[in-house]
Amino acid sequence: MKNPDISIIVPVYNVEKYLKRCVDSILAQTYKNFELILVDDGSPDDCPAMCDEFEKQDSRIVVIHKKNGGVSSARNLGMKKAEGKYITFIDSDDFVSDTYLEYFDEAKDDDYVVSGYYSQNKNFEWGEHKQRYFKTNMDEVRICPELINYIPTGMIWGRRYKKEIIRRNNLNFDVKMKRSEDVLFNINYLLQSKSVTVLQNANYFYRSNPLSATSFFEPKLFEWSMKSVLKIGEVIGENNDLFLMRVWNNAMYVCDDYFATAKGKNFKIQLSMMRCVFKVCKDKYVRKSLHCVKEKNYVKKANMIRFFVYPFLPYIYSLYQKIRH
Incomplete structure (x- = not known):
């Protein structure tokens, strides 16, 4: 797709059970001006073939196949190929509501935008995690450090970033880190940002994966x-x-x-x-x-x-x- 407003980066590895729902939820967005970058990180299952089929069905989908190097290397490659003004990340075993992208527009052109999310408990029931609406800039945070407590810095999904800030400052995920690399990326990004908006509504559905690195x-x-x-x-x-x-x-x-x-x-x-x-x-x-x-x-x-x-x-x-x- 030419001149997309936002690039959605989805690293793909060993998630054939969940991938279709993830992609379908993205294609169902009410906000249409986006590109979806599926980065196949050398997945050993049917995900590579699934990605190629998705690409044939929608011109907004871009598929990249690479040797397995971990989720950070997949995200870094996705950012390198992104054409949109904004970037957002979605994990391939998660999914989003149809207003996920549209809701970000409430923050206008702010640098760092955070939305709420849903997560599953042990009984596979969804629980909502709404954020407290909050708007500030990093100069105010430096003057009043307590404001940092109102800015979520964990997780990489459910956020919108500006590609220009990422590229101007050569920001990448540390491929040597298997944990906490998302928090470090967010903090490094905030250090180069000005405006911050935390949105209240939850539009992201996070699945807890027992085979993830955090386990x-x-x-x-x-x-x-x-x-x-x-x-x-x-x-x-x-x-x-x-x-x-x-x-x-x-x-x-x-x-x-x-x-x-x-x-x-x-x-x-x-x-x-x-x-x-x-x-x-x-x-x-x-x-x-x-x-x-x-x-x-x-x-x-x-x-x-x-x-x-x-x-x-x-x-x-x-x-x-x-x-x-």
């Missing part, structure tokens, strides 16, 4: 996630409680993830998990953040206790197993 133990998660936290520090400064609470909350999230993904795994993974938790506990930023949680409220006190107990839980668990057997 597996990843020793480098703390290192990767801290990159985003330190980037936020470039906006709000590091010598304040707001930044240190970001550090603390990230440490809690990472430790929770380590225990959840290492649970029931072999001894090698359990040992690696223990080392990773110790690394979090010893981090200089995490240690500095402790004063923020000592006297705030009961919940934060409980979290602090949980944090200090973390390194000993594997030993307690091991002892329990020996006694039990």
Whole structure:
């Protein structure tokens, strides 16, 4: 399609069960001036053939086949080929409402636009996650750092970006990161942006994939996630409680993830998990953040206790197993 207003980038890998619904939901958009870029990341199933069939059916669809290199490399290639003024990402196992693109227009020409979403629980029931309507610019955030709390920076889907900002600043996803690469991309993008709008309505339907990278133990998660936290520090400064609470909350999230993904795994993974938790506990930023949680409220006190107990839980668990057997 010539001169599309927005480019929709969909990385495709091993999702033949969901791909048709994803593509159909995009083609059903009330806003018609878009191109759909399907990036086949060397998918081993029928997805490559499905993509080629989709391309034959609609002139707005562009298919790119590449060797498997991961979702970040697929997104980077999609951005390189994009012709639209704006870019949005949709995961190939998700789908969107027919007003997904049209709703972004409420933000006019703002640089970073976020919409709400739906997600599934364990019973496959959809729950709505509406955002609080919010409009600001990054100069205001630098003056009043607390405003950063109203800007969602997690996830790459459900956002609209300006291609001009991405290309002018040579922004890409870090292909070495298997987790948190979306947050880092968003923060890097915000650092180069001016206007921000958070829309209220939910138009994106997110499926939790048990085979995704977030389901597996990843020793480098703390290192990767801290990159985003330190980037936020470039906006709000590091010598304040707001930044240190970001550090603390990230440490809690990472430790929770380590225990959840290492649970029931072999001894090698359990040992690696223990080392990773110790690394979090010893981090200089995490240690500095402790004063923020000592006297705030009961919940934060409980979290602090949980944090200090973390390194000993594997030993307690091991002892329990020996006694039990």
